[in-house]
Amino acid sequence: MLKYTIKRVGLAIVSVLIVSAITFFAMNLIPGGPFNKEKASSPAVQQELERRYNLDKPVPEQYVLYMKNVLHGDWGVSLKSGRDIWTDIQMKFAVSAKLGGSAALVAIIFGIILGSIAALTRNKLPDRMIVFLTTLGTAMPSFVLATLLLLVFCLQLKIIPVWSSSNPNYVLPIIALSIYPMAYITRLTKTSMLDALNQDYIRTAKAKGVPAVWMIFKHALRNALIPVITYVGPMVAYILTGSMVVENIFTIGGLGTSFVTSITNRDYTTIMATTLFLAILMVVANLLTDLAYKLVDPRITFE
Amino acid sequence: MQNKDYANLKRNMLSTQVDISKFKDFDFEKATDEEKKQQDVMGESTTFFKDGMKRLRKNPLAMASIIILAIIIVAILVLPSIVPYKYDQSMMANGIRDRGATNLGIMEYSKAELERIDAGEKVFPHIFGTDSLGRDYFIRVVYGTRVSLSVGIVAAIMVLIIGLVYGAIAGYFGGMVDLIMMRIVDIIYSLPDMLLIILLSVVLDDVLKPIIEGTILAKLGSNMISMFIVFALLYWVSMARLIRGQVLSIKNNEYVLAARCIGTKDSRILTKHILPNCLSVIIITTALQVPSAIFTESYLSFLGLGVSIPMTSLGSLANEARAGLQSYPHRLVIPAIIICLIVLALNLLGDGLRDAFDSKLK
Numbered sequence: 001m002l003k004y005t006i007k008r009v010g011l012a013i014v015s016v017l018i019v020s021a022i023t024f025f026a027m028n029l030i031p032g033g034p035f036n037k038e039k040a041s042s043p044a045v046q047q048e049l050e051r052r053y054n055l056d057k058p059v060p061e062q063y064v065l066y067m068k069n070v071l072h073g074d075w076g077v078s079l080k081s082g083r084d085i086w087t088d089i090q091m092k093f094a095v096s097a098k099l100g101g102s103a104a105l106v107a108i109i110f111g112i113i114l115g116s117i118a119a120l121t122r123n124k125l126p127d128r129m130i131v132f133l134t135t136l137g138t139a140m141p142s143f144v145l146a147t148l149l150l151l152v153f154c155l156q157l158k159i160i161p162v163w164s165s166s167n168p169n170y171v172l173p174i175i176a177l178s179i180y181p182m183a184y185i186t187r188l189t190k191t192s193m194l195d196a197l198n199q200d201y202i203r204t205a206k207a208k209g210v211p212a213v214w215m216i217f218k219h220a221l222r223n224a225l226i227p228v229i230t231y232v233g234p235m236v237a238y239i240l241t242g243s244m245v246v247e248n249i250f251t252i253g254g255l256g257t258s259f260v261t262s263i264t265n266r267d268y269t270t271i272m273a274t275t276l277f278l279a280i281l282m283v284v285a286n287l288l289t290d291l292a293y294k295l296v297d298p299r300i301t302f303e
Numbered sequence: 304m305q306n307k308d309y310a311n312l313k314r315n316m317l318s319t320q321v322d323i324s325k326f327k328d329f330d331f332e333k334a335t336d337e338e339k340k341q342q343d344v345m346g347e348s349t350t351f352f353k354d355g356m357k358r359l360r361k362n363p364l365a366m367a368s369i370i371i372l373a374i375i376i377v378a379i380l381v382l383p384s385i386v387p388y389k390y391d392q393s394m395m396a397n398g399i400r401d402r403g404a405t406n407l408g409i410m411e412y413s414k415a416e417l418e419r420i421d422a423g424e425k426v427f428p429h430i431f432g433t434d435s436l437g438r439d440y441f442i443r444v445v446y447g448t449r450v451s452l453s454v455g456i457v458a459a460i461m462v463l464i465i466g467l468v469y470g471a472i473a474g475y476f477g478g479m480v481d482l483i484m485m486r487i488v489d490i491i492y493s494l495p496d497m498l499l500i501i502l503l504s505v506v507l508d509d510v511l512k513p514i515i516e517g518t519i520l521a522k523l524g525s526n527m528i529s530m531f532i533v534f535a536l537l538y539w540v541s542m543a544r545l546i547r548g549q550v551l552s553i554k555n556n557e558y559v560l561a562a563r564c565i566g567t568k569d570s571r572i573l574t575k576h577i578l579p580n581c582l583s584v585i586i587i588t589t590a591l592q593v594p595s596a597i598f599t600e601s602y603l604s605f606l607g608l609g610v611s612i613p614m615t616s617l618g619s620l621a622n623e624a625r626a627g628l629q630s631y632p633h634r635l636v637i638p639a640i641i642i643c644l645i646v647l648a649l650n651l652l653g654d655g656l657r658d659a660f661d662s663k664l665k
Contacts, residue, residue, distance in 0.1 A: 015493040022499060026506040139647035141598055143605045143618075144639040147625060155629050241497035245605055249625070259498075260606060263505050275498055282495040 001294070008290055012283045019279040020272070024063045027263075027271050053079060053269075066272065076269040080262075085273045089255065093277070096247070096254035099170055100239045103177035107235065111182045112228065115189025116221060119197065130186060137183030143245040146176035150249060162250075173250045177242050181235045185228055193224040226297050233289035237282045351582065351660075358659040365655025368648035375645065379449045387427050388439035390446040391613035407432040409633060431637055435627065440634060443615055448641055450616040451597050454527070455649075458534040458596035463589045465535060466542025467578075473543070474550030475573055485547070492540045500599065503533045504608045526610050530603065534596060542588055549581040583660035591653040594646040601642055617642045 050056045075085040118130040149172045244256035262270035431440040473484040507529030604618025617638040624634035
């Protein structure tokens with residue numbers, strides 16, 4: 001276990017470093033810098049600005065300098081707004097985490113419930129309906145769903161007000177973000193639940209006269225949930241990237257929006273900071289998922 | 304009388320084989336006609352592919368998906384030559400842009416067009432209306448579907464080729480080669496792909512633009528090419544992993560050992576003995592790769608990072624429709640329905656292929 005953990009942690013660190021390097025060198029390849037404006041400032045001002053943010057140095061040296069600062073906890077200031085990036089990220093992440101966290105919770109809870117219902121009523125009406133809806137759910141991109149929800153509930157029916165920071169209503173964005181992972185978890189739970197219900201220990205429990213509810217929760221569901229754990233890592237990645245469009249559609253100022261706008265703004269420090277932050281989140285989620293999976297199921301052997 | 308053929312056979316002294324020379328002709332009985340008949344092949348022998356197709360044909364959902372996809376493909380191939388409008392052409396009236404032809408509803412005509420109809424001229428209807436620049440929306444949807452589908456298919460084929468070659472080599476040669484190749488895969492696999500895709504598609508787009516200018520590639524648009532490069536760079540890893548696993552389990556079979564014993568070349572063993580046995584996995588994964596590529600493409604286009612204007616894709620059509628969402632909701636609904644339809648049909652077809660071709664489920 002220890003060897004495996006060390007190996008996975010090492011891999012995680014390597015991949016974060018690679019992401020940081022790719023991002024840094026790639027964004028320097030984009031023509032146009034952060035200080036190229038339509039109204040050109042004087043060459044002296046331009047030079048002074050570039051010197052101040054180390055932009056006049058060769059790119060590899062800039063990279064080393066930047067990484068050194070980040071490791072010391074200094075994420076720099078935004079080249080566009082001049083604000084401290086770390087406080088900015090904290091503020092925006094609070095919004096994104098609220099949205100993404102609730103979406104993940106909704107997806108997991110409803111996914112497991114629907115999946116269990118489908119498995120227990122196999123080939124009957126509830127199962128058929130759930131299968132139909134989940135197939136539909138996995139075929140609909142989140143941005144389509146989000147725009148349709150906005151159109152129907154905010155603009156046509158006017159049931160839910162359009163999102164604003166003074167009157168935030170997270171219901172629609174959460175629905176838009178959680179449908180796909182929910183459908184996926186439902187499918188996953190259904191197959192593993194069916195698998196679990198066919199096991200010998202379930203027959204034994206039935207023969208002993210264990211009450212059906214107890215049997216389902218204690219014996220079947222507990223074992224059926226192990227494969228669901230493996231999906232948590234990919235789900236975090238899906239929700240983080242999905243929130244880029246969903247936040248955009250509902251005009252929520254979260255981390256996703258700031259990632260996309262920073263790229264178009266050539267705001268180097270913000271691009272680096274958001275990419276690194278999101279990459280670390282995803283990599284850590286994957287790492288924890290893998291480790292948890294091995295911990296929960298003792299049958300899995302370590303390489 | 305002793306049979307000469309048997310008697311002349313040279314035998315090893317220590318051989319435990321039956322000594323045929325000791326038998327006489329009458330020891331053997333001729334096969335009766337009935338026995339001979341048993342050897343006749345009654346039905347045509349079935350191949351792996353035929354067998355799978357037979358099972359696929361019995362799956363109504365998969366067949367419906369094939370029909371829907373066939374209709375869509377025929378439509379996007381044929382319709383551009385039937386509809387007299389172009390995807391990048393605004394409606395014209397008397398040589399200038401027809402200002403009345405913008406934002407038309409479904410099956411509506413502009414004033415200038417109505418005058419022409421009154422004059423006895425035939426005007427092709429705007430089936431889905433026109434967009435804010437007066438371009439026929441129907442033909443834009445057709446071209447958008449074309450772009451989205453071809454991105455999906457090309458990406459899937461690229462992923463297939465790279466993943467197949469890489470996975471087969473790693474799995475077959477094993478040892479140090481496998482270890483190093485799979486470490487690389489592990490690292491690429493753990494990268495957050497969407498972040499890099501967004502970043503790289505912006506970077507490559509700007510970098511490629513001056514390079515491809517003037518070549519045939521320019522027509523495709525730097526955005527499309529950068530999208531392909533990004534897909535090729537990041538999405539092949541899961542395919543490579545799958546193929547490697549398959550090759551690893553197949554290469555220990557007796558027939559591979561037999562082939563190696565008679566001195567068959569590695570390349571022949573791989574292409575003739577191992578890869579045909581992974582065919583089911585390859586078909587299924589490729590089929591499921593197409594919708595996921597279409598998903599990613601529409602996502603990028605929706606963020607405004609997709610194909611370059613005036614070319615369009617289903618994702619960028621949906622993105623453009625957001626501006627007039629309240630007044631012209633059909634412009635969002637139509638591309639949305641087509642994306643869902645394509646992805647749904649491809650997913651169901653992929654599931655059907657899995658049921659039909661996966662030998663483990665037989």
